[in-house]
Amino acid sequence: MLWDVFCQVIDNFGDIGVCWRLTRDLAARGHTVRLWVDDASALQWMAPDVRWATRGVHRVGTLGAITVHPWSAATVADDVPEPGDVVIEAFGCNPPEAFLARMARPAPPRWINLEYLSAEDYVERSHGLQSPVWSGPAAGLVKHFFYPGFAARTGGLLREPGLIAAQDAIREDAALSAATLTDLRIPHQPGERLASVFCYAHAPLASWLDALAAEPVPTRVLLTPGHATRLGEAWAHARTAAGTPPAPHLHLTPLAALSQPDFDRLLACCDLNLVRGEDSAVRALWAGRPHVWHIYEQDDGVHAAKLDAFMARWMACWPAPLARDVSAWWRAWNGLAPWPDALPAWPDPTGWGAATLHARAALQAEPDLVTQLIAFVTRSG
Structure with a gap:
């Protein structure tokens, strides 16, 4: 046709x-x-x-x-x-x-x-x-x-044939994941947890980076072009100006613009993906990795109900404490609640990671x- x-x-x-x-x-x-x-x-x-x-x-x-x-x-x-x-x-x-x-x-x-x-x-x-x-x-x-x-x-x-298998191959094979990062020209060290950020201009990225700086865990945050890179660079400059530069275990890496297939591969490589809007949110679901959704903000506030409806459906079968903690982060990230005192652990293969794969399997059945x-x-x- x-x-x-x-x-x-x-x-x-x-x-x-x-x-x-x-x-x-x-x-x-x-x-x-x-x-x-x-x-x-x-x-x-x-x-x-x-x-x-x-x-x-x-x-x-x-x-x-x-x-x-x-x-x-x-x-x-x-x-x-x-x-x-x-x-x-x-x-x-x-x-x-x-x-x-x-x-x-x-x-x-x-x-x-x-x-x-x-x-x-x-x-x-x-x-x-x-x-x-x-x-x-x-x-x-x-x-x-x-x-x-x-x-x-x-x-x-939207889920093209072969997508899940390709994402799982990267997610389940550390060597393939490392090779993929090299192919994408993204630096990464063994033992370093990896997060990607694709967000709108009002994301509370500084609050999250402050929390990461306080955790003694080697972490690399990959900042997509635009708002994420600008917010990350502003945070680093503010810390330096205040005499508290970013901790040596926390690395911010601005990214070049990626094609859609390369962006999908990036999501599969990361331990955590902070995504925005509709397209990248769906791709984060299929990547099978824990994620946080920055929903498109609307003047009349209807985005709050839309976010709550998705969280209720996505986390329906999760353990109650995990759903509560992840939901609190999602709402704070979207400016709908105060910043949580503590954030869910990641990577957490038996907790957030397992719940993500379970929820993805339910969607994949349709x-x-x-x-x-x-x-x-x-x-x-």
Whole structure:
């Protein structure tokens, strides 16, 4: 089938990150995909294997059965190609009117609104519902809501075939993990615990680094580009200015931007992953390592309920003391509670580590998102 995936980059990298993983997974399963995006700049480092060339007045990217087109190329009626078999609007981005008009044909494509990820109850009630269009160029067409999720009555999570096996191979083999870090050009010493940080600007990273500095455990903190690196460097400078430089056992390592496959490998190597948003949070689940989620903050505060809903589902079968302690850290990391007096131990293979793998196994038992999406669009009606 031919799929048209529409993506608008509203903030940060989550929109294009999710859409690119979806696009690559569809192509890997034998489908042809056109990705229409208003800002493809993140693909330069997220997907460096894409080849770019100018076609007419537009710059188009190509990777196998995938082509990446600028959003503007779907806005002029005379330039809009025949829509494919399936049209996906990611996160309710509303495809251009000129493209919608081309969809209004005797046999219109299946039209899917791929929604945001949540563990809240409304997802199971809303998944698969129809949304008839009553006005505009798409009048008479019907789109369906497709909700990712963590329960059987949702669309599942992005998880390409072979991902878990590849992550477990790194996680379970110290030599392979060390070789992977070397390949990623990340310094690491034997006996040194390893954490990655990918966060928003308001993360209380300084409080956590203060706690690490007070623990006499060799630790290396890997800081992703942007907010994490800036916060880490600001903490180190403040400590030095105050006459209390970082402890010799604590090393901060800024990272270069990583492609999506390399970021996945990094998560599998680390003893702890602090991740943000939707895309990296799901990848942290599949890495099988303890993690802390920095949820995207919303002005109306609804992110708090979203975080609580996910913690309740993710930690449902954990020992109560562990769930309490990890939840306290998650809430503090998201500015929803005071900083805890003590943090859960890591690495802890029989505690937090074992609980993480148990929770992951429950999610892995559900069909992945692309498998469910293909089945959904090929059903009649």
